[in-house]
Amino acid sequence: MTLLPFEYLGEGSDTSGSEHFDRLRAGLAKDASVRSEIEAAMRLNVDRVNPSDPGNRFVVGGAVEWLIAAAAWALGVLTIPGGHSTRGFDLMDLQDAARGLWSVKAQTSANKGSFRLTNGLGGSGKGFQDPTVFVSPHLPGLVFIDPARHKDAAEAVRVKPDAVELPFAAVAKHAQRHPECVAVIAAPKNEGRGAENPFLAYAETIATPDRFPRLATMFTAAKPATSGRAAEVAELLSLKQSGAISDAQFNALVNQVAGL
Numbered sequence: 274m275t276l277l278p279f280e281y282l283g284e285g286s287d288t289s290g291s292e293h294f295d296r297l298r299a300g301l302a303k304d305a306s307v308r309s310e311i312e313a314a315m316r317l318n319v320d321r322v323n324p325s326d327p328g329n330r331f332v333v334g335g336a337v338e339w340l341i342a343a344a345a346w347a348l349g350v351l352t353i354p355g356g357h358s359t360r361g362f363d364l365m366d367l368q369d370a371a372r373g374l375w376s377v378k379a380q381t382s383a384n385k386g387s388f389r390l391t392n393g394l395g396g397s398g399k400g401f402q403d404p405t406v407f408v409s410p411h412l413p414g415l416v417f418i419d420p421a422r423h424k425d426a427a428e429a430v431r432v433k434p435d436a437v438e439l440p441f442a443a444v445a446k447h448a449q450r451h452p453e454c455v456a457v458i459a460a461p462k463n464e465g466r467g468a469e470n471p472f473l474a475y476a477e478t479i480a481t482p483d484r485f486p487r488l489a490t491m492f493t494a495a496k497p498a499t500s501g502r503a504a505e506v507a508e509l510l511s512l513k514q515s516g517a518i519s520d521a522q523f524n525a526l527v528n529q530v531a532g533l
Contacts, residue, residue, distance in 0.1 A: 289454045290422040291404060293350050293374045297415070298456035300348030308458055311344045315408075316461040319381050323467030332471045337379040337408055341415065342371040375417065379408040381463035385445075387438040390430065400437045401430045407444045410462035416444055417454040423447060483517040490529065505530045 288295050301308045315337060324333040345351035351371055378388045390401050404419040418439075420427035429443035448455050480488040506527055513523040 287453060289417045289451070290419050291374065291417060293345070294404075294406070294417045294456070295453070296350045297345055297348060298417075298453070300350060301344070301414075301456045301458060304348060307344055307347050310347075311340055312459050312461075314340050314343075319461050319463045320466045321469045322471055323465060324381050324463055325465065328472065329467070333381065334377070334379050338371070338377040339368070341377055341406065341408075342368060345371065345374075374404070376403045376405045377408065378405055379460075381410065381461060383410075383462055385409070385411050385441040387431070387440045388444065390437045390439055392436050400432065401427050401439065407439075408460050409441070409444075410460045411441070412445060412448055412455075412460065414448075414455045414457040414460075416448045417456070418444065418447055423451070423454070425450075483512060483515075486512070486518045486522050486526065490526070494529070502530055 289298070301311075318333055318336045318340070322329050322333050322336075324330045342351060346367070351367065351374075378390065380386060380388065388407055390405070391399055401420045404417065404421075407416040407418065418426045426439070426443050426447040429440055431438045431440065477492045479485075480492060482489040482493065509518070509523055509526050509530070512518045513520065518526070
């Protein structure tokens with residue numbers, strides 16, 4: 274993927290206002306390996322799960338947030354007490370640390386749409402209050418905006434009855450005027466190839482044969498046979514011997530495997 278032509282207007286300073294984003298920007302500029310990995314990982318993200326589905330959009334967006342955190346970790350921008358040599362830490366603590374630096378708003382659409390900053394139940398939400406990294410295939414990279422520092426961009430927000438949005442043009446204009454707020458990468462465009470259903474995959478991890486043998490039959494029946502009936506019966510026998518399923522359940526499942 275090549276970056277779209279983007280003319281910088283050169284009105285920026287040497288810093289984005291965030292030491293951590295400055296280090297992320299510099300790290301991605303210097304480390305082609307990490308830059309290549311995050312671009313490929315974000316491409317795989319949309320090629321596996323199609324964000325055109327409203328439900329999938331949260332999964333894809335959440336993955337982008339984790340991938341940016343992983344890049345920040347790889348570049349030494351994001352760390353924990355004890356440093357990178359520490360093992361066995363809680364990734365959710367690391368996510369909280371990343372969210373303390375910036376929020377992430379990602380788009381993959383072929384169209385240049387507004388970024389939805391907040392939603393509200395019966396209202397528009399709290400608005401544009403947090404430093405935010407914007408991701409889009411139509412931007413020259415990760416674009417950082419701190420509403421407390423970058424007033425021109427923050428003042429472009431639109432308050433709707435159920436949301437607060439920032440027009441794409443405002444983010445693009447900010448990127449042009451403030452190259453210090455751009456960490457150059459090529460974000461992917463959704464090409465509609467994603468076919469995985471993350472909610473189905475998650476449900477299948479819950480309804481496992483060892484805990485819920487009756488519920489699991491739907492998932493196992495949907496899978497094409499790969500190892501033959503003998504292997505399937507052997508697996509069922511193992512479940513029965515372990516006490517996971519009863520004799521009656523075992524017989525019913527064996528009959529199902531045999532097509533009886």
